Amino acid sequence: MASTLVDPLLLFKFSHQKQRFHKTNISAQYSPSLFNLKSDEFIQKGFRNQRHLIHRDRKKVTVVQAVAIPVEPSPLESAEYRKQLAQSYGFNQIGEQLPSNVTLKDVIDSLPKKVFEIDDAKAWKSVLVSATSYALGLFMISKAPWYLLPLAWAWTGTAVTGFFVIGHDCAHKSFSKNKLVEDIIGTLAFLPLIYPYEPWRFKHDRHHAKTNMLKGDTAWHPVWKKEFDSSPLLRKALIFAYGPFRPWMSIAHWLVLHFDLKKFRPNEVNRVKISLACVFAFLAIGWPLIIYKTGITGWIKFWLMPWLGYHFWMSTFTMVHHTAPHIPFKDSEEWNAAQAQLSGTVHCDYPKWIEVLCHDINVHIPHHISPRIPSYNLRAAHKSIQENWGKYLNEASWNWRLMKTIMTVCHVYDKERNYVGFDELAPEDSHPIEFLKELMPDYA
Template identity: 75%
Template sequence: MGCRIADSVFLFVNPKPGQIRSQRITTHLSPGIHHSTWDGLLQKGEKEKHGLFHLRRTKPVQAVAVPVVPSSADSAQYRKQLAESYGFRQIGEPLPRNITLKEIIDTLPKKVFEIDDVKAWKSVLISATSYALGLFMISKAPWYLLPLAWAWTGTAVTGFFVVGHDCAHKSFSRNKLVEDIVGTLAFLPLIYPYEPWRFKHDRHHAKTNMLVGDTAWHPILKEEFDSSPLFRKAIIYGYGPFRPWMSIAHWLMWHFDIKKFRPNEVKRVKISLACVFAFMAIGWPLIIYKTGIMGWIKFWLMPWLGYHFWMSTFTMVHHTAPHIPFKSSEEWNAAQAQLNGTVHCDYPHWIEVLCHDISVHIPHHISARIPSYNLRAAHKSIQDNWGKYLNEATWNWRLMKTIMTMCHVYDKDENYIAFDKLASEESQPITFLKRVMPDYA
């Protein structure tokens, strides 16, 4: 809870059952559709389900969800309606609790775990050349093309993060010293200390979507939301319009505080911090000396903000949706969290190439030992064997709008309650996003 409070404060600063908010009702439902707890709604199956009345569109209207007599075929139709509303291609069936993570791993081909040095170093070459090209474009681009150059360069430098990410998971090289060196160097342009991030990230994999235990982003707890007006305003902005850059606060508050790490981790944490501070002490003054403050903004800061856009976007899309629950440690199930609680999202091809397929995220959570260049083969195997349980999407505005305007405060029964349902007068940033963000899927 402390990291969530710190993250939000540092940042630059569903409707109730029976209602559905809709901007327009056509052949799909808008992102305001209300949901019930996924397990409760779908696993009860024959006992309880919501039917949806479709209203003919003549003007903005309220649609109503009314309990109806369930039938076994309705759950698939209901998931399809939710998928269209939230911006997903598919919302998977709930995974039975008796399925174990080992059973899922055992269905994967052994070759997807194999490390290929040529492919690993090819990813380094792709990132280095694409980043160098980006810096060249920034140096030559007229002012009106700089945003395109920054978008390319920020995406390219995200590839360095993915290389370091593989090193941290011991899926880059058979030589662990090489992995530590490459991972540390890959993270330096991002001002990311490698070891602190690795320790934190390992806990994210061990406790994915576990309330409090997961070290990635959580829903806000109701007691946090009610703790103070200033904090409430900060998190409304942080989990609303600033959410695509929320990882900046998370990065600063999680990775530089030695007190957050175990005693046996502190030595390696200090080495990583020394590397980062040395890079800043040498690299930043050199950039400023050669190009001035504006050069530092052009060549480092703007691509860095582009990287954090992807860091934040990938993180929230992979694990955040109205139907995906965070669970207490007592209720948490590893297989459900990693297979059912992780989202596969397709992005434009150039982004996936530069970011080394990190968006193929379900197999990475099934086993973090799968190298990034084998994630697609692993995903194909998971589709063949467990396809009906997968949550899949193609990146679109409706998906982003769903996350940024609905997935806010934790609720055990509904998973999330939107800020504007709890504090409508203070939630103008959320109502603004609902008004201006497109519904394009």
């Protein structure tokens, strides 16, 4: 069996009460990004048959323990360790590492064929649910006293997120058997969000093709160390963006990625232009009508605040689905599609009303196994995945500890540790992160 020398771990023990000793405080890292050993703390697991190297002189004895042990499986292979890690991060379960010989096709082939079937009645039912809940939200905004407006905005912002999910299904060709209908419905569903349908579709397809791949994933990626160090102003902006403003980061993503024709391939540009024309037409007609009928205050009440509510969910869903200290981003040479889509995607349960209004989009693992699964079949697909691949899944129920972990830890990319927090790299600038650590509760 292969063995390794644990380095730089040095253990010091007293061997005789009359001898003088020299003791050195040490710092070591074990299982990068998961386990830090500092000062005089000791890792107790996994060390067997340890031998001592004793260096003597006349005045002192230093007992240095060099540890040679058999190579152990990754810490994530320990059920007890994964359980402790899950509790620390706010997860219900942290899955085992998926074997590298498992392919994405293996997982897809394990799913029942019926979960890929498009049902027009169920698809249009989701449209009815979103239209009704959105209309109800607007009615509540119109009638609610000022102190109940936040509740009305929360409902309406969540309801309009359902429109996004419908457009999302259309973009993946999982809404209707008629592809022209899908493009029309997708475009219309995105208009209240002033999202251009085709630009988003093109970028989102690349997210699915290269999930959690460095320089490839278009949904988001960690901050680069070089970028973080490039200028003090940018550093402070990144700290705020990936810290307290992170639940609204999708606004910047929407603005930067979807309106610049240079960011698209030549064969995509014509369709992008059509989507942009639709969005600008909505702005030119819809916004003036809202302002004409309700004034600037009405525009804020009826459109802006629900729109910010939608972006809260858009940002939150996105970061929860693929972000955790133990989920790596990888170079293309190391990237594995099955590992990224199955083990690199997080299933998160939300309160029932959110799941209904958002059409189960947070049942996200099957969606990444195959985007062709309609949203109304995601739960059946997830049940099958749990039965066949359950021990490899990362699962959570939405909680404050989960959000706190993401917002205060998952910042700068590090190949060995996955992430390094801003407060570790630039403590003098990281007051917003320290503020979040103190403000956000720890309970799951």
